[in-house]
Amino acid sequence: MRRIVERRNQHHSALFTAHQYGSSSSTLSHKPCPRPFASTLLLLLRFYSSSSSSSAEKETSSADDPLVRAVKSNIKSVEEFADHEAKLEELSDGFPFKIVDKPGKDYILLRRVYQGELIKAQVFLLDLNGKNHKCNDFRTFPMTVRVLKENGTSLRFRCKVFVNEITIHLLRVKNSETSSEGPHSIHAYKGPDFKEMNVNIRNAIHKYLEIRGIKPNIYNFLHEYAWKKKNEERLYWLKNFKNFVES
Numbered sequence: 121m122r123r124i125v126e127r128r129n130q131h132h133s134a135l136f137t138a139h140q141y142g143s144s145s146s147t148l149s150h151k152p153c154p155r156p157f158a159s160t161l162l163l164l165l166r167f168y169s170s171s172s173s174s175s176a177e178k179e180t181s182s183a184d185d186p187l188v189r190a191v192k193s194n195i196k197s198v199e200e201f202a203d204h205e206a207k208l209e210e211l212s213d214g215f216p217f218k219i220v221d222k223p224g225k226d227y228i229l230l231r232r233v234y235q236g237e238l239i240k241a242q243v244f245l246l247d248l249n250g251k252n253h254k255c256n257d258f259r260t261f262p263m264t265v266r267v268l269k270e271n272g273t274s275l276r277f278r279c280k281v282f283v284n285e286i287t288i289h290l291l292r293v294k295n296s297e298t299s300s301e302g303p304h305s306i307h308a309y310k311g312p313d314f315k316e317m318n319v320n321i322r323n324a325i326h327k328y329l330e331i332r333g334i335k336p337n338i339y340n341f342l343h344e345y346a347w348k349k350k351n352e353e354r355l356y357w358l359k360n361f362k363n364f365v366e367s
Contacts, residue, residue, distance in 0.1 A: 191362045198355050208348060211341040216333040217241070221349065223356055228345065232333060238268040239332050243281070245346040246353065258346050259283070265334055272296030277329065283339050288314050288325065 217230035217239075230241040244262045263286075265277040278290035291314050314322065329335070 188362065188365055191358055191365065195355060195358050195362065198351055198358065207344050208341070211344055215338075215341055219345075223352070228349070230333075234332050236270060237332070239265070239334075240268070241265045241334065243342060245342065245349055258343050261339070261342050261346070263334075265329065267332065277334075279334070281339050281342060282336070283343075285336050286326070286329070286334065288322075288329075290314060291325065 217232045220229035220231065226246040227242050227244045230239075230243060232239045242264045245258075259282070261281040263279045263281055265279060266274055267277075268274040273296055274294045276290075276292040276294060277288055280287045280289070292310060314325075317325075
C-alpha cells in the first residue's frame with residue numbers, strides 16, 4: 121500500500137514538473153525580442169528627414185507653378201502670333217538668294233552665284249545684345265555685301281536697306297595680292313569715301329548691285345523675315361527658361 125502511494129506521488133510530481141517547464145518554454149518562445157534603441161532612433165530620423173524633404177519639394181514646386189503657367193501662356197501666345205510662313209512664301213517668289221539662318225545669331229546670310237561670281241550678304245535683323253536699338257524697329261537693316269571672283273579678288277560694300285532704297289556707305293576693293301593678311305594691307309589705299317565719288321559712278325555701282333540681286337525690293341522680305349526670326353529667338357529663349365524652372 122505504501123509503495124502505491126509513493127508511486128502516485130512521484131507521478132503527480134512528474135506531471136507538475138513537465139507542465140511547469142512546458143509553460144515556461146512556451147512563454148519564452150512567444151516573447152518579442154526588444155529592438156535596440158540606436159536602430160529605432162535611426163529609423164525615426166530617416167522618416168522625419170524624408171518627410172521634411174518631401175514637404176520642401178512640394179512647397180518649392182507649388183511656388184514655381186505660377187511662373188511655369190505664365191511662361192507656358194507666353195509661349196502659346198507667341199506661337200499663335202507667329203504666322204509668317206505664308207507671307208514669306210509669297211515674298212520669296214523669285215528671291216534669288218539662299219538663306220543661312222543660325223539660331224541665336226542676330227543676322228542672316230544670303231548667298232548666290234551669278235555668272236561665276238559668289239555674292240554673299242550679311243544682313244543684321246535683330247539687336248539681341250541691346251547695342252543698337254534702332255535695329256529692332258525694322259525700319260532699316262544694316263548689310264555687308266561681298267562680291268568674290270574665282271581669282272580671289274573681291275568687292276566689299278557696307279550698305280543699309282530702307283523701304284524704298286539701299287544706301288551705300290563704304291566700298292572696298294580687295295586684290296589677291298593685297299589681302300588682309302598681306303604685308304602691304306596696312307598701308308594700302310582704301311579708296312575714296314562713297315559720297316565723294318562721281319555721281320555717275322555711284323549710280324552705276326547701284327545698278328551693278330541690283331543686277332546681282334541687291335535691290336530695294338528685298339526690304340519687304342527682310343522685314344517679314346525679321347519678325348519671324350524675332351519670334352523664333354523669343355520662343356527658343358522661353359522654352360529654355362521653362363525647361364530650367366520645371367527641372
